[in-house]
Amino acid sequence: MKVQLPSGDWLELPDGATYADAAEAIGPGLARAALAGRRNGELVDLSAALEDGQPISIVTAKDPEALALIRHDAAHVLATAALELYPGTQVTIGPPIEDGFYYDFDFPDGVKVTDGDFERLEQQVREHIRAQERFERTDVPAGEALERFREQGQDYKVELIEDLVSDRGVETVSLYRNGPFLDLCRGPHAPDTGRIKAFKLLSVAGAYWRGDERRPMLTRIYGTAFFSKGDLDEHLERLEQARARDHRRLGRELELFRFSEVSPGAAFWLPRGTVVFNRLLELTRDKWREYGYEEVKTPQLYDAELWRTSGHWDKYREHMFVTEAEDRSMGLKPMNCPGHAHLYASGRHSYRDLPVRYAEPGLLHRNEPSGTLHGLMRVRHFCQDDAHIFCSEDQIEDEVIACLDMGLDIYEIFGMEARIELSTRPEQRIGTDAMWDRAEAALRGALEHRGVSYELNVGDGAFYGPKIDLHMVDSLGRSWQVGTVQLDYSMPERFELEYTGADNSEHRPVMIHRALLGSLERFIGILIEHYAGELPLWLAPVQALVLPIADRHESYAERVAERLAEAGLRAEADGRTESVGRKIRDGELRKVPYMLVVGDSEQQGGEVAVRRHGEGNLGSRPLEDFARALADEARPRKR
């Protein structure tokens, strides 16, 4: 039989040959390096049989998918070790993930595995790796596999097989054996455990079986594997560097904000952080003006009646802070939409006035579960760059395009890109199919018009309408939603919103909820990590620090700072009686963009010696000159 190699050459092999045989035939070096085969783009075991006339390739460590392969191998070896150290453990699933793998275990009663047990586990794993145990695949009838796992008391595996049979009509399943461990697994695997060259366990966490909070809580052990110790070390080094960018750490070090037990999930903004916050808000307001929004201000606290009307009392109450006042139930707003809808409803509107765009940097409170709070990224109190657009149905697409434009404008200022998702109609929904068709088409049309790529999230829309979500990742690769553009047909219904059409009869507007930064808190968290704390000049809490060399230069330093302040810049003089080296060090650690050293020669010549953060000494230049240049550089961003 013949198979075709990636080079286009044909390779002649005896019938019944495997990928391993093909690798051997090509050369002994490749045979040693071979980890798996590739058939029609899919990885297969080296022991898989070749088919006549097929194009094939041999996968080695250089293949982009090879790491996932050995990480999956590593997960099996971890399960092997766990079963040996903790007999009676039930194994569940153990897939490779970005940067590593995990395995979920249900340990026997009384066994609690923590990261203190990692050393023992790792040692056990290493022994199996050293032994170079072969991964052997066998395909068996589902019934036989069921029997086997039932006997072993592996209930989760039994459930998995039962579901494979009932949901997918599977008749045979594949099992993989490595050393003493036999696991239900789709494969493929490397030929033996010795291919895992570097291995490390990273963390332990709880995880619900099948992600369902009503099912048992399992113990998830995270780890990673590489083809060399060097690669592993490099990865650990990257993790360490990512931790140094953590906004919680930088927020404390740069004195931007703090948290306190007296108000969990709510940031206390220090003066420097407040500068950043306000600068971002100014940017938002500029954009609102540019895109034709009108800013409004609505109350924090509303009678329960409003929340009943909006549906929050039924659907969102557990996330609301509720209080009593003079025998009335009141709720702090978790969203601005009911207030804006109420405001719209309280006046008359002509079709000539549409779209009405109400914007508000709304202060919201949401009673998020304690376990979900996370620095600035997930808080209970935050400020949303929120707006609601009331428009006719034929205005939807243009409005959504404008929202996307505005969002992409803003992200571009920071050189950041959002991952965009379109979420379509869920099972539980209101409105007719025709309405959903139009709404989804409008959102898709807007995305395509703007020419952005997006992922389709089928069935994940809100019950009242489809939505576009914009996500960004933090320093550790965690994805957070920032912006959202949502169509809402429900709220206008509930609040009986109307506008008078050209036909002089009343029509129902559509409501578009949209936020682009999402929450200023979260966005600032992402910005801090994006810039590793080195905020661009226009956002920096202190833009220039003036450093007098000796006491006699202090009044000149003050004058320099004042001159910069006159130019609209944020400047401070460091009048401490410390060495210049010390002041520079402190300024560098504070990540202040510019430091201006002033001594005798600067004072006499009306100059400043400019030092740029991260670049060093740029030499002296006239103060006037520098002030003008800096004011220009600090003038907002692009556009």
Add this chain to the structure above:
RNA sequence: GCCCGCCUAGCUCAACUGGCAGAGCACUUCACUUGUAAUGAAGAGGUUCUCGGUUCGAAUCCGAGGGCGGGCUCCA
């Protein structure tokens, strides 16, 4: 909310098996008057997260609560 871990000075962290709570940085004062990443000395700073228990004795052991961290679930 659930699982695991952690909580000592403003920050980073010490304190052998239960036996007088410490250091560096920051802060205050004094001296030094400084030219591009830490001048020196002295001083002050503690409910060891909270409450309860065990013990002659608890930062340390046990229980409950709070907060934080890593995940899971949730997240209009």
